[in-house]
Amino acid sequence: MNPQPATQLAARYPVLAELPAPAQGRLLAAARWMQVPAGEVLFDDRQACEGFPFVIEGSVRVLKCAPNGRELPLYRVGPGETCIISSSCLLGHEDYNARGVTESDTLLMLLPKAVFDELLGEPAFRGFVFHLFAERIADLMQLIEAVAFHKLDQRLAALLLGHGRTLHVTHQQLADELGSVREIVSRLLKGFAAGGLVRLSREQVEILDPAALRRLAADGRPEAT
Numbered sequence: 001m002n003p004q005p006a007t008q009l010a011a012r013y014p015v016l017a018e019l020p021a022p023a024q025g026r027l028l029a030a031a032r033w034m035q036v037p038a039g040e041v042l043f044d045d046r047q048a049c050e051g052f053p054f055v056i057e058g059s060v061r062v063l064k065c066a067p068n069g070r071e072l073p074l075y076r077v078g079p080g081e082t083c084i085i086s087s088s089c090l091l092g093h094e095d096y097n098a099r100g101v102t103e104s105d106t107l108l109m110l111l112p113k114a115v116f117d118e119l120l121g122e123p124a125f126r127g128f129v130f131h132l133f134a135e136r137i138a139d140l141m142q143l144i145e146a147v148a149f150h151k152l153d154q155r156l157a158a159l160l161l162g163h164g165r166t167l168h169v170t171h172q173q174l175a176d177e178l179g180s181v182r183e184i185v186s187r188l189l190k191g192f193a194a195g196g197l198v199r200l201s202r203e204q205v206e207i208l209d210p211a212a213l214r215r216l217a218a219d220g221r222p223e224a225t
Contacts, residue, residue, distance in 0.1 A: 005033050008056045009109055012080040018124035027119065032110040042100040049089035049096055051110040055079050058106025064098050072179035074098060075139055084136035087129055090116055152180060153188050158217035160198070160205060167205045174205075 006028055010016060016024060032051065036042065042060060043049070053060075060077040062085060077083050077100075085098050090113055111119075119125040150158075155178055160167060175185040189205065192198045197213055199206040207213065 005056065005107065005109070006031075008107075009054060012056055013054055013128075015124055015128040019119070019122055023119060023122055023125075026115055027111065030112050030115040032112065034108050034110060036102050036106045036108065038102050038104045038106075040102045042102060043086070043096045044099045045095075045097060047096045049086055049094075049113070051086075051112045052090060052116040053077070053083055053086055054109040054111065055081060056107040056109060058108070059103040060100050060106060060108075061103050062098055062100050070179065070181070071099075071176060073177055074143065075136060076103070082132060084133055087132065152178065152184065153191075154217050156185060156188050157192075157197075157213045160207060161210060161213055161217065165207050167207070168203060169205060170203050
């Protein structure tokens with residue numbers, strides 16, 4: 001094996017250095033290295049989980065898909081992270097119940113299930129897996145709160161913030177992030193523009209009044225009280 005991916009793996013996932021040397025050897029011997037182009041479906045609903053993924057480069061978007069084609073983004077897996085749905089499927093011996101799609105060209109290492117099960121006996125690896133669960137569950141609780149208790153205009157305002165003055169993004173991309181449809185997002189953006197919060201142009205949203213967007217994101221009202 002080319003040593004470069006193994007070096008990148010160690011740099012992205014320092015916890016692996018805490019494993020005993022024999023365990024590290026078994027991990028590297030069983031590792032399946034995958035170079036996946038952008039836009040590829042890595043896993044899908046009702047598909048068997050073949051292993052535990054470690055992302056070295058790139059990004060994987062995990063989302064829940066409805067029969068009508070609507071999608072709700074759940075989280076992203078970037079370098080140094082891994083996928084809670086994959087680990088839960090492995091631990092529960094269940095098939096996938098979501099879809100994973102590469103957002104960019106992605107290099108990942110897939111650890112086969114048998115070696116994953118074996119490494120759970122190592123305290124460092126087991127702690128890493130369950131710490132991942134805690135972090136991702138907290139993220140998913142925030143998502144549930146946003147979907148259940150915040151209106152779509154609040155969520156859109158929050159999504160526009162924190163990316164600089166100008167966002168180079170399409171209305172469809174924003175809709176995908178929110179689990180909505182382009183027509184609704186376009187209508188909300190036009191309302192933001194009419195209120196002087198943003199300026200719209202082709203594949204671009206310019207933030208004009210970030211303070212008003214923050215108020216809208218927080219309490220549903222763009223006006224100062």
